Amino acid sequence: MQNLIDELVGKAKRAPRRVALPECESTNTLRAARRVADEGIGTPYLVSPRDVIESCAAEAGVSLDGMRIVDSSNAEAAEALAKRYMDAGRERLVSAKGARRKIKRPIYYAMMMEELGDVDCTFCGHTNTTGDVLMAAQMIIGLQDGVDVPSIVALTQTPGFEGPEGDVMALADCGLNPEPSAEELASIAIAACDSTSSLMGWEPRCAFVSYSTDGSGESPSVERVREALRLVHERRPELKADGEFQLDAAIVPATAAKKVSRESEVAGRANVLVFPDLNTANTAVKLIQLFAHGKGFGHNLSGFRRPVADSSRGATVEEMVGDIAMLVLSSD
Numbered sequence: 001m002q003n004l005i006d007e008l009v010g011k012a013k014r015a016p017r018r019v020a021l022p023e024c025e026s027t028n029t030l031r032a033a034r035r036v037a038d039e040g041i042g043t044p045y046l047v048s049p050r051d052v053i054e055s056c057a058a059e060a061g062v063s064l065d066g067m068r069i070v071d072s073s074n075a076e077a078a079e080a081l082a083k084r085y086m087d088a089g090r091e092r093l094v095s096a097k098g099a100r101r102k103i104k105r106p107i108y109y110a111m112m113m114e115e116l117g118d119v120d121c122t123f124c125g126h127t128n129t130t131g132d133v134l135m136a137a138q139m140i141i142g143l144q145d146g147v148d149v150p151s152i153v154a155l156t157q158t159p160g161f162e163g164p165e166g167d168v169m170a171l172a173d174c175g176l177n178p179e180p181s182a183e184e185l186a187s188i189a190i191a192a193c194d195s196t197s198s199l200m201g202w203e204p205r206c207a208f209v210s211y212s213t214d215g216s217g218e219s220p221s222v223e224r225v226r227e228a229l230r231l232v233h234e235r236r237p238e239l240k241a242d243g244e245f246q247l248d249a250a251i252v253p254a255t256a257a258k259k260v261s262r263e264s265e266v267a268g269r270a271n272v273l274v275f276p277d278l279n280t281a282n283t284a285v286k287l288i289q290l291f292a293h294g295k296g297f298g299h300n301l302s303g304f305r306r307p308v309a310d311s312s313r314g315a316t317v318e319e320m321v322g323d324i325a326m327l328v329l330s331s332d
Contacts, residue, residue, distance in 0.1 A: 003157075004155060004157045004168060004295065005297060005318075005321075005322035005325065008199070008297075008322065008325045008326055008329060009039065009041060009321070009322065009325045011201075011325075011329055012041045012324075012325040012326075012328040012329055013039065013041055015328070015329075015332065016040055016041055016042045016043065016328065017042045017043075017120035017121060017328045017331045018042060018043050018045055018068075018118075018119040018120045018121075019033075019036060019041075019042040019043065019044055019045065019119065019120070019121055019122075019123055019324055019327065019328065020045045020110035020114060020119040020121070020122045020123070021033050021044055021045065021046055021047065021110070021122075021123050021124070022047040022048060022072070022106035022107045022109060022110035022122065022124055023048070023106070023107075023124055023125075023126050023127045023128065024046050024047070024052055024053045024106070025048065025052050025056055025127060026056070026127050027056055027059055027060035027062075028126060028315070028316075028320065029126055029127075029320070030046070030053075030056055030060045030062045031060055031062055031317045032317050032320035032321050032324065033046060033062075033067055034062045034063065034067075036321060036324050037065075037066045037067055038066075039321075041321070041324060041325050041328055042120075042324065042328050043066070043067070043068065044067040044068070045067075045068045045070055045110075045113070045118075045119050046064070046067055046068065046069050046070060047070040047072055047106045047109050047110040047113070048070075048071075048072055048106045049071060049072055049106075050069055050071040050073065050074075051073075053069055053071075070109070070110075070113070072104075072106045072109045078100075078103045078104070078109065081103060081109065081113065081116070082096070082099040082100045082103045082112065083096075084116055085099055085112045085115060085116060085140075088115070088116060093138070093142070094139055094140070099112070102136075102139070102140075105136075107122075107124050107128055107132065107133070107136045108139075108140060110122045110124070111136050111137060111141055111308070114141065114306050114308075115140055115141050115306065120307070120328075120331040121306065121307035121308070121309070121327045121328065121330065121331045122137075122306075122307070122309070123309045123311065123320075123323070123324050123327055124136075124308070124309065124310065124311065125299065125309065125310035125311035125312070125313070126312075126313055126315060126320065130175075130176075130310050133301070133308065133310040134150060134176075134301070134310070137150070137301060137304050137308045138150070138304075141304050141305050141306050141308065142304070142305050143303050143304060143305065144191070144194075144303060144305045146187070146190055146235040146236060147187040147190055147191050147303040148183050148184055148186075149176070149177055149180070149184045149187050149188070149303065150176060150191070150302065150304060151172055151173035151175075151176050151177060151187070151188040151191055151192065151301075151302050151303055152172065152173055152174050152175035152300070152301060152302065153170050153172045153173075153174070153191070153192045153196060153199075153300065153302050154170070154171045154172070154174040154175075154281075154285050154296045154297065154298045155168060155169075155170055155199065155200070155296070155297045155298050155326075156168065156169050156170075156171060156285060156294055156295065156296050156297075157294055157295045158288050158294035159292065159293055159294060160292075161292070161294075163251050163271070164205070164251070164269045164270065165200070165202060165271045167294075168200070169251070169271060169272075169273060170192060170195075170196040170200070170204075170271060170272045170273065171272075171273050171275065171281055171284055171285060171296075172188050172189070172192035172272070172273070172274050172275070172281065172302070173192075173274075173275070173278060173281055174278075174281045174282060174285055174296075174298075175278070175282075175299075176278070177277075177278060178277065178278045178279075179277050179278070180276075180277065181224070182224045182225075182228045182231060183228075183231060185208075185224065185225065185228035185274065185276070186228045186229075186231035186232045186235065187303060188274055188302075188303075189206050189208065189228065189229075189232050189239075189241060189272075189274045190232060190235065190236050190303075191302035191303035192204075192206065192274060192302060193206050193236075193239050193272055194302070195300060195302040195330060196271070196272050198329055198330045198331075198332050199300075199326055199329045199330060203240070204239065204240065204271065204272045205240045205265060205266045205269055205271050205272065206232075206239065206240065206241040206242070206266065206270065206272040206273075206274060207241075207242060207243055207245050207250035207251070207266050207267070207270035207272070207274070208225045208228060208229050208241070208242070208243030208244050208245065208274050208276075209243070209244070209245060209246070209247055209250060209273050209274065209275050209276065209280070210222055210225050210243065210244035210245065210246065210276060211246065212244050212246070213244065213245050213249045213259045213260065214244070214245070214259070214260055214261070214262070216246075216259075221276055221277075222244055224276065225244045225276055226244060228274075229241060229242070229243050229244070240265045240266055241266065242264050242265070242267060242270075243266075243274075245259075245260070245267060245270075246259070249267055250266070250267065250268070250270040251270055251273075252268055253268035253269065254268075256268030256269075297322060297323070297326065298326060299311050299315075299323045300323070300326050300327055300330055307327050307330040307331050308327075309323050309324070309326070309327045311323055
């Protein structure tokens with residue numbers, strides 16, 4: 001079994017990107033940035049007050065060679081960036097005065113740079129909360145067309161599993177939306193397909209997972225899944241999405257042949273699984289990790305117009321480097 005992170009890092013090295021890191025008060029952020037630069041995954045743009053960057057680098061024993069320092073405490077540069085952001089043409093969710101106030105925080109500074117194309121992606125969440133990251137991304141970057149809510153896709157790797165893409169599968173939403181509506185579930189599916197295509201180069205085949213297969217069960221939750229599928233077909237008719245399917249009907253060809261009595265490009269061959277709520281998605285990932293001794297990766301936020309990662313505050317340097325590699329791949 002090839003380690004999935006090694007595979008993703010290898011892919012990222014072939015197309016390195018400019019990565020904004022606005023949490024330079026963290027020694028692990030700077031250690032991860034050093035690895036990203038040394039391994040050729042991307043060019044780190046360290047977005048924080050210069051004195052914070054330099055003192056933290058000294059504490060971590062990290063050289064800043066090959067990395068770009070963006071001094072967010074430089075008032076003149078911040079004012080110029082905020083003006084460029086407001087003058088760029090898109091309707092903004094923040095006023096000019098609000099932009100000048102928000103840019104004092106490095107996370108907003110970094111995302112304004114990304115929105116303007118000065119960097120390709122933003123990696124944060126190691127010191128900021130998920131709420132902080134979501135608020136900044138929604139205000140500064142915004143959601144992509146056809147998407148109502150952000151979500152998180154997990155890539156799982158399960159020893160011994162032989163699925164349509166080997167031992168790897170994409171699951172959503174694994175972190176943000178407890179009880180999504182049909183509209184939100186459709187958004188989650190669309191974003192999961194787009195993220196998986198960027199990360200893995202797969203043609204997404206998205207299955208909406210349920211306890212019911214093609215009408216074998218009836219309940220409000222099943223109706224919600226069916227409506228979500230209808231909305232996906234309406235919003236993005238080119239996507240291969242189908243359901244509702246029980247898990248085995250979604251990924252096991254022989255079971256799909258018995259349970260799905262119609263033509264389907266997805267049944268038995270799904271590589272993206274969209275769960276009806278966060279309870280089932282989170283439990284599915286934990287079951288893979290604890291019972292199957294598999295691995296789950298991914299803190300990328302799907303659904304935003306540009307790539308943003310919400311790292312775990314407990315992430316190791318190794319995990320951060322892997323997440324940055326996934327973020328770089330999402331920047332294509």
